[in-house]
Amino acid sequence: RGAGGGAPAPAAAPAVIPLPTxxxxxxxxxxxxxxxxxxxxxxxxxxxxxxxxxxxxxxxxxxxxxxxxxxxxxxxxxxxxxxxxxxxxxxxxxxxxxxxxxxxxxxxxxxxxxxxxxxxxxxxxxxxxxxxxxxxxxxxxxxxxxxxxxxRPRFAWRGAMLDVSRHFLPAADVKRFVDLLALYKLNRLHLHLSDDQGWRVEIRSWPELARRGGSTQVGGGPGGYYTQAELADLAAYAAARHVAIVPEIDMPGHTNAALASYPGLNCDGVAPPLYTGTRVGFSTLCVERDSVYAFVDDVVREIGALVPTPYFHVGGDEVERLPHDQYLRFVERVQAIVRARGKRMVGWGEIAPAALHPETIVQHWRPDSSARHAARGGRVILSPAKRVYLDMKPDSAAALGLRWAGLVDVRDAYDWDPATYLAGVPEAAVLGVEAPLWSETLVRRTDFEYMAFPRLAAVAEVAWSPGAARRWEPFRARLAAHGPRLAALGVNFYRSPQVPWRR
The missing domain is CATH 3.30.379.10 (Chitobiase/beta-hexosaminidase domain 2-like)
Structure with missing residues (x-):
């Protein structure tokens, strides 16, 4: 107390991110x-x-x-x-x-x-x-x-996604990323475990998926995959830090690694060569074959037993070589499989026109039909590319990243409100916010960190803090104080010129 015996005077605001209630x-x-x-x-x-x-x-x-x-x-x-x-x-x-x-x-x-x-x-x-x-x-x-x-948090789902398919990250690097998520009160790690360029988890009933499908990556590197023991250990490590792993097996597109591993997943019965480029939209499972759904069921069953969280992400994006009616039937059949295995299905925004159960979750990333899902009582995760895609370059000089959605610097990631962002998706329908990090240009842990931080700290505040309390100027001042903390943790972060960093 002061000399007058009154209440202690307030001190300067602390450099806590996300901003507390x-x-x-x-x-x-x-x-x-x-x-x-x-x-x-x-x-x-x-x-x-x-x-x-x-x-x-x-x-x-x-x-x-x-x-x-x-x-x-x-x-x-x-x-x-x-x-x-x-x-x-x-x-x-x-x-x-x-x-x-x-x-x-x-x-x-x-x-x-x-x-x-x-x-x-x-x-x-x-x-x-x-x-x-x-x-x-x-x-x-x-x-x-x-x-x-x-x-207390504003939204229940506060997450990030790692694309370990285009470039593989060892389990130890994923654990380090989990530690950094936990520091900023993020509670979901979405692992993109399959794509055209690589299959990254052991499936014992379909062993060639990892052996052959996991043998390469973008640019032709050695790839890699997580054994079942490694994925279970990752899930337990994350759970101890109150981070739920959300596994994604992308389907029916983005499946060349699986198609190259098993000819029977292709309509012509011929396995294509492994793919190490970065094009999208050219691959699809043969969705009219019942054997494909047996494959899906095996994959959901095995991964679901390793990751004891209630979610299974099925991708569903960028399917360009399949008639729309076949695509919708596929989504609905896969939804039934996922639900029968006791999981809640998550999919990218393209799945929204299907007959979805209200418990299914749609992840918005570009203009889509998310509002339709919200109107029937469903929940939506917001991952708008021009706001939270961490693989977008933060500035035009950045050596890493892409820019098809524009440049995304720290303020872009911070200065938006999930409650009003998407027409037809009110705050009550927003389950939360997730920042994806695709890895076409990212090879090693330090690349992933450079693209994730400090923008991921901005996303964490968007997802946690009361919307009315958030302001850019106070946030960037608090973020500046996190430079020494990130440096002490050995994080290779981007020193955005928008932030007056402390050394």
Whole structure:
């Protein structure tokens, strides 16, 4: 308190991305993280809270002297503790909402569920100096500003997509990307696992898909694929960070890798050669053959068992060599297969004219019939190419990326409102926002990172923060403060001239 005994004065807005629903920091000493700090959780906390506590302890490793511990029944948190607490009174914030209170002698993160505690930890992380991301710098004082944050997401689906088909990314690189998604409270990772240039997951009932279909990529490199054990491990790793993997097997188009692996998927019974170029629209499954639907069922069954999230993405885009009536019948038959396997179907906007179940999700990327799906009670993911396609060049001089949808810099990714973006798709029909990253020009992890960041941080704020609270100028100031954090994490990010970066 000040000399007059009044309430503490408000401090400058914190550099937290996405912007919390409500935040009030106050002047004063704040909370110091050091060897005397303890991470504690309630005696009867769910096992998932142990996982969040362990992740916080790993973040603070070298600064905090002891591992997390459970309090005894009736025991009060000790002084200088960080207390992770489940509180049913916060149900109104949803399972991803949280309340964070920072005082000089204690930090409390409270939520109705483990996802909310996890996101509260991410906010605490961003309130700490960027040095917390760099183990070698943890000898210094880590101070958290005093104040209170109450927060909840605007949209349920906040995601990114990685195209690992045109250029393959090893599982370790995908895990690193998951870590970065979690930092910005993104909760979906859509993996584009098949395309003309490569099939990227082992299917035991159709082994040539990975062996032959996964043997190359754009430009003729060696390709690669995830074994079933690797994909299951990826899904578990992501789930521990509250990121759901959404597997996509694109069909009936974008299927040359599958067609080259099994002649019977082709109408003429002849397997085409493997393809390493970047054209689209030339391949299609033989949709009038019943054996093709047995193939689809096997693929959905095997992948669905590995990835225990409720979604299966079937692609459905850019099918240029199939009569429209055949295409619609295919989508409807595949929808029945996906639903029979206990999954909720997701598809690109082209599927919208089909007879879709209201639980099926349409992903908008270019002008389409998404409004038709919304009108019948369906939900839509917004991925407008001219706003959130991360493979679009951020400026005309960029060596990586494409520009068929125009240049997309940070402000383009930030300055739009999902509630009003698409005519006929009101906010209630918007499930969320996803930023796809196609990989025609991206070869290695550092390429993917350069195109994803910092634009993905802008997308995260669009998806999480209240629309009325978002403003470009304050956002770019907060984003500037994330330069040192991204650098400490070793992220190869694009230093957009729109942002006054701090070094």
């Amino acid at each position: 409500s935040v009030r920091l106050t002047t004063g000493p704040g909370f110091v993280v050091d060897r005397g700090t303890r991470i504690v959780l309630d005696a009867d906390a769910l096992a998932a809270v142990d996982g969040v506590a362990a992740q916080l302890a790993e973040l603070l490793a070298g600064a905090v002297g002891q591992p997390p511990r459970r309090l005894a029944h009736g025991e009060a948190p000790p002084a200088r503790s960080i207390h992770l607490r489940l509180d049913a009174a916060l149900d109104s914030l949803g399972e991803e909402g949280y309340a964070l209170a920072v005082a000089p002698d204690a930090v409390t993160i409270a939520a109705s569920g483990a996802p909310g505690l996890f996101y509260g930890v991410q906010t605490l992380r961003q309130l700490l100096p960027a040095a917390v991301e760099h183990r070698a710098a943890l000898g210094r004082v880590l101070r958290v500003p005093a104040g209170r944050v109450v927060d």
